[in-house]
Amino acid sequence: TQLLEQSPQFLxxxxxxxxxxxxxxxxxxxxxxxYRQEPGEGPVLLVTVVTGGEVKKLKRLTFxxxxxxxxxxxxxxxxxxxxxxxxxxxxxxxxxxxxxxxxGKGTKLSVIP
Amino acid sequence: xxxxxxxxxHLIKTRGQQVTLRCSSQSGHNTVSxxxxxxxxxxxxxxxxxxxxxxxxxxxxxxxxxxxxxxxxSELNVNALELDDSALYLCASSLGTPDNSPLxxxxxxxxxxx
Numbered sequence: 001t002q003l004l005e006q007s008p009q010f011l012x013x014x015x016x017x018x019x020x021x022x023x024x025x026x027x028x029x030x031x032x033x034x035y036r037q038e039p040g041e042g043p044v045l046l047v048t049v050v051t052g053g054e055v056k057k058l059k060r061l062t063f064x065x066x067x068x069x070x071x072x073x074x075x076x077x078x079x080x081x082x083x084x085x086x087x088x089x090x091x092x093x094x095x096x097x098x099x100x101x102x103x104g105k106g107t108k109l110s111v112i113p
Numbered sequence: 114x115x116x117x118x119x120x121x122x123h124l125i126k127t128r129g130q131q132v133t134l135r136c137s138s139q140s141g142h143n144t145v146s147x148x149x150x151x152x153x154x155x156x157x158x159x160x161x162x163x164x165x166x167x168x169x170x171x172x173x174x175x176x177x178x179x180x181x182x183x184x185x186x187s188e189l190n191v192n193a194l195e196l197d198d199s200a201l202y203l204c205a206s207s208l209g210t211p212d213n214s215p216l217x218x219x220x221x222x223x224x225x226x227x
Contacts, residue, residue: 004155042117042203042218043156088155098210099146099169103155 003027004089004104012110016078021107023089024071030092032072034063037086037106079111115140117206117219125225126194134189134222136204144168144209145187146216147179150201161210162187191224199226 005024013019023032031050035043047056049065049072056063060083062075076083086106093102118137126132138145144163148156158171162181176192185206191198201223205216 041220042205043216044218045215048215090155097169098213099161100158100171101146101216102158103148105153105155 002104003093003102004091006087006089006104006107008107009105010108010110012112013079015081015111015113018075018077019079019109020073020075021087021109022071022073023104025091026070027091027094028069029094030069032065032069032089032091033101034072034074035088035090035103037088038084043086043088076109079109081111081113084109084111117204117217119202119204119219119222121222122220123223123225125227128194128196128226130194131190131192132194132224134191134202134204134224136187136189136206136219138185138187138204138206139217142206142208142217143185144207144214145181145185146205146207147187147189148203148205148218149173150203150221151197152200156203159189194226196226199224 007022033048034046037043047063052067052069054065060077064073086108088106090101090103120135146161147159150156159173160170161168165181178190180188201221203221205218207214207216
């Protein structure tokens with residue numbers, strides 16, 4: 001069973017549209033991270049959320065951590081072609097060593113000009 | 114500030130062969146983690162090295178091994194390659210564990226096993 005379930009798996013939208021992607025789990029996390037991975041590159045950390053209910057903004061990207069710290073969402077406003085990429089959520093698996101980051105399978109976003 | 118660099122970028126090997134992948138960590142970072150990313154999947158933790166010692170290991174067989182050198186660069190060795198080992202291998206450096214120090218990933222080595 002996947003620790004982190006991401007949805008949707010694929011998303012193709014027109015430039016200027018808004019979108020939300022989700023990261024869900026039955027486990028409670030002390031923190032959760034979001035990464036973006038562009039083709040041919042490694043993942044780049046976008047944000048870490050720590051407090052239940054926390055909302056963080058990064059330009060047109062809004063990240064929210066669920067009140068129970070089991071889920072998170074990423075909302076993009078007025079998507080741009082530069083937002084194209086694989087969006088990954090990641091967390092430390094409860095009970096595992098703090099060195100081990102577990103990733104979801106990601107949401108592959110394509111923004112069409 | 115030099116980022117994480119990995120070599121080679123692409124590699125093709127035959128089943129049963131051995132492979133060594135290399136990683137230079139970001140300047141000042143003393144911890145290196147290796148991840149395997151199969152096609153269509155998220156990265157999966159292989160192991161982490163801190164001050165030349167293995168600090169933790171994921172669910173990978175012993176034929177996956179590593180080294181960290183005094184300059185904090187690292188190698189990932191895979192023996193007796195299998196077809197399922199075909200993947201993108203990512204190295205990430207940091208100043209500590211992911212819960213208190215962000216991971217900085219390299220662009221990976223794409224390994225194809227035929």
